[in-house]
Amino acid sequence: MIVTLIIACEIGFWVLLAAGLALRYLARMPRLGAAVLLCEPVMELVLLVVTTMDLKNGAEPDWKHGVAALYIGYTVAYGHYTVKWLDGHAAHRLAGGPRPAGAGHGKARVAHEWRLWTRTVLAAAIGAGLLQVAIWYVGDAGDISSLRAWQSGALRAVALHALVAVGYTLWPPKAPADAEAEGRPPLARTR
Template identity: 50%
Template sequence: MLVTLIIGCEIAFWVLLGAGLAVRYLLRRPRAGAALLVCVPLVDVVLLAVAAADLREGGTAGARHALAAVYVGFSAGYGHSVVRRADARFAHRFSGGPKPPPAPRYGRARAVHEWRLLGRTAVSAAVAAALLRLAVRLVADAGRTAALREWQVRMVATAGIHAVVAASYTLWPKREPAARPRE
């Protein structure tokens, strides 16, 4: 049931996001659209409540519980930027807003971009790890929470890998290709 709820929450995230943007720009109701966009984080609250209830009722913590924590962590770290980028693209496409700039691809600007993404990944990993730790304490049975502790390590590893990627763009920046002469 929890896996189905996670999938449902992912669908609800995108439905609320799309509905909020459609109401905001297509129906030209910015307040109503903003109200729908504010509801997007409520999806995470529902997911957390159900996962916690499942653990409190004696369920053995598994990958599905860890995935719920990772989902909420991703929403905490990347959710606002996903909504902001979708809003900018929707405004450009349907409301005559300026075209959103693409992510930088070369040099220092790309390195700075990667470090910002690392910050979001670190927030995501920290929130997920904290929720996993809270679930371990909630269950208070080492035999039922081994999977959650494993996922805490995965969150640290994810942030570590992203740190290596960000550092690589800083140490070995990708150079913009030279303009080819026209013939």
């Protein structure tokens, strides 16, 4: 049941996101679109409640509870960022808004990667915290090894993402060269 709910929450996230953006920009109903987008955190709350009830009803803690905790952490840390990013692109494509700023190059890209890493730290902290609460809740009565393994997995994700950010720090992407440097003929100039 937990796995089905996690899948439903993920599908629901994208359905609500598409519906909210469609209402905002295609149907020209920005308030209703915003209201639909605000319904997304409710799904994560439902997942948290159902996972807690599952453990309370005597379910043996296993990988499903670990996935649920980390999914909630990821959604809290990256959910708003994802919605904002997609909203900017939808406003540009569907409503003639300004082109959204990219991650940039050089120092700007390095700073962007470290901000994303900070979000990953937040996601891991929330997920590991929820797992710790579950571990305390289960206590000595059950096998908590799978929950501990998911906590370790969250720490590995933080470390792996730190390596990516360090890579961008050591080798920041450079701005693309202009048209002449790439061997393309320059645009015709008017006098």
